[in-house]
Amino acid sequence: MQQHQSLQLPDDFCRDLDHAYTLPANYYTSESVFQHEKEHIFAHAWLCLCHASELAEINAYVTRKIVGENLVAVRGRDGVLRAFYNVCPHRGHELFKDSGISRNMVSCPYHAWTFKLDGELAVARNCENVAHFDKADYSLTPLRVAEYAGFVFVNMDMDAAPIEQTLSGLDAHLKSVCPNIAELQVASRTITDTPANWKVIVDNYMECYHCAPAHPGFSSSVDSASYTHTFHGNWTLQHGLSRSSDQGYAFGQEVSNQAFSGYWAWPCVMFNVVPGDDTMTVIYEYPVSAGLTVQYYEVLMKSKDVTPQQRDFITWATQTFRPEDLRLVESVQQGLQSRGYRGQGRIMVDANRSGISEHGIAHFHRKVAACYAAQNGQNDACD
Structure with missing residues (x-):
């Protein structure tokens, strides 16, 4: 695959945070760029x-479609977690539908090829x-899979490199x-077909410059004066002290966590530990094309049986904030x-790296640019 001309960026792109500009507009709109990202970012990322x-349950499975690939993770009868491409090796038909609890084997609805949950035909x-037909030649194609920081990740x-190396330190920090976190349950899930490039969504997450004008409820709770954004390799942390607000995060003074902690992990998942105990929101991005991203937005709580106050939070988070x-x-x-757009935007990085500084966007764009450079033979890797 030849390097697309539009992927040529200066070697020092976004290296100088104080004088940084965004990726060119066509990086967000070009299907050619998106196809390169599929091969050189998503095919190698956790x-x-x-x-x-x-x-957690035996025979439980989850399917997701990401950059055109249908993927499944399943807990086998032996208790081992495995992941596969969710396609039959005979003629390519989908095997698992949606998510749920499987029987001890899964049968393809097309020609009834039947597989054990360890992938064996x-x-x-x-x-x-x-x-010359050998069933051993037609097992399901595996993926790397890992349980890390309370979540399940796969890699094509x-x-x-192991996820513990790629996202070093994230597990310990989230659990602190x-x-x-491991005991939480999905109390709410909202799925949206978002007409936006995956990087636009990450850009939006990586700064709180927009919080005051666009998120009045969030801003009534989270103190922008104490807000910080720090970089930790392939993940970042946004942190701000919080106060209870009927318009945003409402919590009692007895709770141990009275702060907002927002984690972005490469390339496009966001974990938010919100004020109050044992409550998180998670944004999973599953890109479809240059201009479309499926997003799963989940609220995690200690139990799926929520209290009226927790229900109020879910309503605000899903119907107002989101x-x-x-x-x-x-x-x-x-x-x-x-x-009317001039092709690139100025990234508003202030000298103090304050709560409204956009240095997080520059950090993200630098990492994206490194992947394009790696593809062009300028670096060894983009992670």
Whole structure:
């Protein structure tokens, strides 16, 4: 695959945070650029599928579609978590539908090839009459899979570095802020087909410059004066002290966590430990094309049986706070295609790296640019 001319960026792109500009507009709109990202970012990255509670039970499985690939993670009868491409090796038909609890084997609805949950082909009708047919040659194609920081990740690159190395320190930090993270449950899930490039969504997450004008409820709770954004390799942390607010995060003074901690992990998953104990929100991005991203927005709590106060929070988070961001990224995606947009935007990084500084965007764009450079033979790797 040849290097697309539009992927040529200066070697020092976004290295100087104080004088940084965004990626050019066509990086957000070009299908050619997106195809390169599929091969050189997503095919080698640790992609977050779900909270580990979704796969705790024997025979539990979860499917996700990411950059055109249908993927499944399943907990086998032996208790081992495995992941595969969710396609039958015979003719490519989908095997698992949606998510749930499987039988001890999964049968393809097309020709009834049947597989054990460890991926081994158990039955292929009429195979005894087919020359040189060896069932061992037709197991499901595996993926790397890991349970980390309370979540399940997969990687299409079987030679990828371990997630403990790629996201070093994230597990310990998340658990220090949310000690019961492994015990949480999915109390709410909202799925949206978002008409925006995946990087537009990450850009929006990586700064709180927009918080005061666009998120009045959030801003009534989280103190911008104490807000910080720090970089930790392939993940970052946004942190701000919080106060209870009926418009945003409402919590009692007895709770141990009275701060907002927002974690972005490469390339596009966001974990938010919100004020109050044992409560998180998670944004999973599953890119479809240059202009479309499926997003799963989950609220995690200690139990799926929520209290009235917790229900109020879920309602605010899903019906007020979340739509505010969805409207923003949709508008940006449209504006990037306008003749009136000058092609690149100034990244508003202030000298103090304050709570409204956009240095997080520059950090993210530098990492994206490094992947393009790696693809062009200028670096060894982009992670």
